[in-house]
Amino acid sequence: MDAFRTRTLRLVAPVVLLSSCAALLSGCSDSSSSRKDGSTTTQAAVPAAANDLQDDYLRVIKNVLPSVVQIQASKDLGSGVVYDDKGHIVTNAHVVGNEKHFKVTTANSQAEQTATLVYAYPDQDLAVIKxxxxxxxxxxxxxxDSAKVEVGQIVLAMGSPLGLSSSVTQGIVSATGRTVSEGTGGGGTGATIANMVQTSAAINPGNSGGALVNLDGQVIGIPTLAATDPDLGDSAAPGIGFAIPASTVKTIADQIIKEGKVTDSGRAGLGITGRTVVNDDYQPAGVAVVEVRSGGAADKAGIRAGDVIIKVGDTDITTIISLSEALAAEKPGDRTKVTFVRGGNEETVDVTLGEI
Known part of the structure; x- marks a missing residue:
């Protein structure tokens, strides 16, 4: 499995799984034929709706799959999406890792192409190669347009799961607006990503960086994470995958292509370096401020090194991940309250959030 990169995560907050039962209703007409003994046999016609849906699948796959590529680093393999006609390909930062040069195989050719890293942005687990x-x-x-993504929409995941290039799986959008955190083990970037699209389409190792596509043939997300179930030994939880939303992909990729780096993350930050601390029962109990950036949001609000942050707004903070998730829901310039412990006393200050 080390040869393929699709990050898995342990959900850090309860997730309500959505399920639904759908009845297929069709106005079928029967076709009849006569037998030699005079009796008749009846064969139900294929529902027109089923034919229409299959035609939609085939059309989308034909139109989009040529834009999905396989990316081979020296040891790891993932997927990517052709972003423009200049040869830029967007993928996950954890797919490219620390490497600069890659081999790329397109859907309509087995001939390997070479590509070079433009920029990787681990904070949002995105990268562009060319x-x-x-x-x-x-x-x-x-x-x-991520804003038009709705729960229940049929989607197709395209990529190279387990090295099987040009593979397609199908499912639905099972939730939107998820904030999830990626581990740092096994090559993960540790990113906390907001507004992710949750899908039941199978996301397997090698799918990372590929395309989550709607039936209009539009890429609505980049498959990135597969949830794990701690009760199953941290194996992948079937039918729960996550994709970085198209809006985030466009924001980051456009900056990388134009500037060669990310100049405006759009993500709120306190301007601190912190670490998780535990209480007397060895349970996570807050984030200790290790360093405060001069002139940053925390500095301006009077937060100092040694303070232990325990709440942002109405959200309790117990770990560095929960702090990242709380900030992921905010925007630079937003005002919020931060509660911290200093010298055994709780204090609350108003903070105007900065940018990561």
Whole structure:
């Protein structure tokens, strides 16, 4: 499994799983035929709705799959999406790791292309690489609007799960607006990512960096994480995967392509370095401020090194991950209250959030 990179995560907050039962209703007409003994046999016609849905699948796959590529680093393998006609490919930062050069295989050719890293942004687990030479027939994907994604929409996940290039799985959007945190073990970036799209489409190792596509043929997300179930020995929880929303992909990728780096993360920050602390029962109890950036949001609010942050707004803070998740729901410039412990006493201050 070390050869493939799809990050798994342990959910740090209870998740309500959505399930639904759908009845397929169709107005079928029967086709009848006569037998030699005079009796008749009846065969139900294939529902028109089923044919229409299959046609939609085939159309989307035909149009989008050529825009999904396989990315091979020296040891690891993942997927990517052709972002424009200049050869830029967007993928996950954990797919590229610390490497600079890659081999890329497109859907319509087995010939390997070479590509070079433009920039990786681990804080949002996104990266852009660029093909060194444009192959014939290269087709950029159409990136959709995350705001229009709804629970229940049918989606297709395209990529190279387990090294099986140009593979497609199907499912639905099972939730939106999830904030999830990625581990740091096994090559994970440790990113906390907001507004992720949750899907029942199978997300397996190698799918990372590929495409989550709606039936309009638009990429609505980049498959990135598969949930794990601690009760099953941290094995993947079936039917719970997460994709970085298209809006985040566009924001980050456009900056990387234009500036060669991310100049505006759009993510709120306190301007501190912190670590999780535990109480007398060895349970996580807050985030100790190790360092405060001069002129940052915390500095301006009077927060100092040694303070232990226990609440942001109405959200209790017990770990560095819970702090990251609380801030992921905010925007730079937002005002919020931060409660911390200093010298055994609780204090609350108003903070105007800065930017990571």
């Amino acid at each position: 093909l060194d030479k444009l192959p014939d027939g290269l087709k950029a994907a159409t990136v959709g």
